[in-house]
Amino acid sequence: MNDVNAILLLSCPDSKGLVAKISNFIFNHNGNIVHADQHTSKRGKLFFMRIEWELAGFKLSREEIPAAFTQLAKQLDIKWDLHFTDYVPRIAVFVSRHLHCLNDLILRQRMGEMAAKIQVVISNHLDARESVEQFGLKFYHFPITVKNKKQQEDRELELLKGLKIDLVVLARYMQIFSAKFLGYYPHKIINIHHSFLPAFAGGNPYQQAYDRGVKIIGATGHYATENLDEGPIIAQDVIKISHRDAIADIQMKGKDLERIVLARALRLHLENKILVYGSKTIVFE
Amino acid sequence: MNDVNAILLLSCPDSKGLVAKISNFIFNHNGNIVHADQHTSKRGKLFFMRIEWELAGFKLSREEIPAAFTQLAKQLDIKWDLHFTDYVPRIAVFVSRHLHCLNDLILRQRMGEMAAKIQVVISNHLDARESVEQFGLKFYHFPITVKNKKQQEDRELELLKGLKIDLVVLARYMQIFSAKFLGYYPHKIINIHHSFLPAFAGGNPYQQAYDRGVKIIGATGHYATENLDEGPIIAQDVIKISHRDAIADIQMKGKDLERIVLARALRLHLENKILVYGSKTIVFE
Amino acid sequence: MNDVNAILLLSCPDSKGLVAKISNFIFNHNGNIVHADQHTSKRGKLFFMRIEWELAGFKLSREEIPAAFTQLAKQLDIKWDLHFTDYVPRIAVFVSRHLHCLNDLILRQRMGEMAAKIQVVISNHLDARESVEQFGLKFYHFPITVKNKKQQEDRELELLKGLKIDLVVLARYMQIFSAKFLGYYPHKIINIHHSFLPAFAGGNPYQQAYDRGVKIIGATGHYATENLDEGPIIAQDVIKISHRDAIADIQMKGKDLERIVLARALRLHLENKILVYGSKTIVFE
């Protein structure tokens, strides 16, 4: 249990003494806070906090923390999640035919850069199979048609449950999930959209960007919600283009951007640094 | 005439030998080309060029160039504009109540950073008057109501004509011009929009950006056209924001961006580096 | 006293319970914390904190806070500064012959963007005089020679003391201060250096950048210390250049950067968001 930290992500109605009360809870059990960050939404009169402390020396075992914290949480009307830094989340990656984001994630895992484990790659196409299996990962093919869509989603859900998947990453997956599917993974599905949202939502954003003649293109990592491309934004970045860039150049520049932005959004999620508030995120960087 | 250059901005149907024929025109009159840049639109099969040469030693006087070039232009179906680097364009700046872009332009002029002369500042409000007059510039107040809008525009046009204005800069001017007004200054009205277009077109883009929860805000310098915020884009830039940024912070960050982007768009126009092609620009940076 | 906040900037040896003890101090006097941020240097085993709370409802008056906090501070070996958000720091701006940063600061003050008041502009040249006085600000001319340098510095110090200056801004001031002068304003002199430090320290950084053929230039806002250009860095930013950029182009691009970066560094200082730790800064953005 050395070097393991506990992380509380919480939100509650704003009131005096919140920082004191929450840090007292940790201090009173002999915890050493290593990071604490907070935010107050003045409009919503809501308080958000991320607090991380060392388990070494802490007088409560991991199992005892929830019960102990519940008392304070009830009193202050706190919604909370508890995480431990030695837990390795189990990831499913969905992909269609563009493999750059998938390959990037696999390589990051290989190089030990990702605090998670890709358990399975799922696709509605076969393009990714060879590469995925070469990397020693499981690949499942769920072709989607208008007719079988609902059924395939159910099978995918069964698979994810069976594999105890914590987090779904849509690495350029071109199918839209049903509300039912999304409901199983609230704020646990991260999508990469290849534009600077809300500009160029929907299909073929690079073509849209080219046609509009913008001088900068972007990519957006966000949680998937029912309204396509309207989920809470986690990370965005941009790169300059010019009239010299044909569609193919824009796509190539964009690919680098997508990989970086998806990896950044995923890292922030895995480090438990994100709180969702309505359609927005609070990212404690 | 020492150190003065001539600049041709031209477009024509693509064909073999264009670069040779146009550079021969200059060489045959003993001109020294100092910059040449070109672009071919494969879709439109159009050729675009910016070519700059020294007048010193050139065998045609400025006045003789148009007639001499017309021959070649007719033969190749070239549309062209001819500029000389010692001409100082006459600018009118329109502003409403936010003065940061206006003040920035005035200071750039003072510091000798702008190859143009602000002849007049026009506003539908009085906020700018004191500052403008303190800088020794002319200020005109044209209050706009639904009723007098057409009439005031006519008076503004009269004023611009009287002052021989070459270029109109909308430095956060909150009124929309009629097609008639725009028609007098085709691709000669530069607007700064305080968002990363096409995201957050229309009113209050910073509020829109805040509400959507984007992680980056932007500014766009573009030519004004009838369709608001849809004119050809000249320059764009962005800056990161976070959940910590309230509307006031976003506005302050945005102000710096607007000033930089407007100044950049204006400089590109004044250096005759922009060709408009449909709803897009070719910027020979 | 409505809407006024108190801000504590503090550092101390790291130990358990610091967040709890400090937030208890505020909570026990009925204070409402609006921002709290902290950092632990694992190497130095040091704890840094910025904590901001509302004076409205706080049971200690501003005058009583220091004495009350001293007890806790002694016990935990805390070094601290206390600030109030309604205090308007008094600034002296030093400038030589490049006026863009000075003019930018003056305009920001005019537009209400700067939470400080420029009390005086001091220069070793006369270039700035007319413009400064036109803006209604005091201008002092202290020409510097090898012989009179020490004497002039003493006169400058007298002037600054007489004007109760809190903060000195070197807005492209080309003279180096003595250790004596610097000693009067520890971490209270902000300089803008027109390069991406530590690259191109010393004189003529744009020429150095041009000669080296870098593809990006930068600017650095930092606290001035005895070792020229080695003071703690507050803010840095960069802009792309290419082989097309002559020295004059680089200077013009750089000017925009310098203005933005100096303004950003100044704002962070004025918002009491900076703690200096050795030759580095902790910036609670």
Add this chain to the structure above:
Amino acid sequence: MNDVNAILLLSCPDSKGLVAKISNFIFNHNGNIVHADQHTSKRGKLFFMRIEWELAGFKLSREEIPAAFTQLAKQLDIKWDLHFTDYVPRIAVFVSRHLHCLNDLILRQRMGEMAAKIQVVISNHLDARESVEQFGLKFYHFPITVKNKKQQEDRELELLKGLKIDLVVLARYMQIFSAKFLGYYPHKIINIHHSFLPAFAGGNPYQQAYDRGVKIIGATGHYATENLDEGPIIAQDVIKISHRDAIADIQMKGKDLERIVLARALRLHLENKILVYGSKTIVFE
């Protein structure tokens, strides 16, 4: 030969009529210029040009072009290189123990993003072997000691010659080459340095950046020359860091930067867009 273009990269003393004469050469043989870009160094009175035209319809075969162009080249004192867009350069990648850049290049090749073929990976360590061979590429291990360095270099050179290597990429290779080795590949060895040169040249630049407390880190892609880290710079980029970033965080952020910047520098080289001029580059983007 359809869709294949010829590219001339050339430099010569500046004189009137260069653009005309060179474009006439192409036009007179019925060539269609698709790109032309030029630059004049006023100081050095040198003219640089990149000109690209379609081979389809061109009256000279590839083999005939050099002889035909030599006449003009002699007359104008032109140094030139001729390239064809269908040639796939043969690359050798050198790497030590950090594999992120190597893996990135391999994936780009796989995804068809790189207009070159990695023929061999060479390392002074064994870390890369498994991964390289898994990707079906040749791996050679040349361990380097003070004693065997000269000898190993000779063996490496033999290998490169045998494989007809056109371009050497140092993808985080931690050995310095001799002048002899470098002489075989003038401006044909691209190195990635993990800092914003000239800041933090030499070893351990991330540690240097951390110690100095900079707010931005960078990466530089450049041609390797005898003076370590002083070769002509091709591409640079930066990313923001803060006091929260420990060395490990800086390294992770830097890795993404290194991959992007190396790939960009490599792409510019492979597209024959770079002319080296003294210790600087002209990059016709």
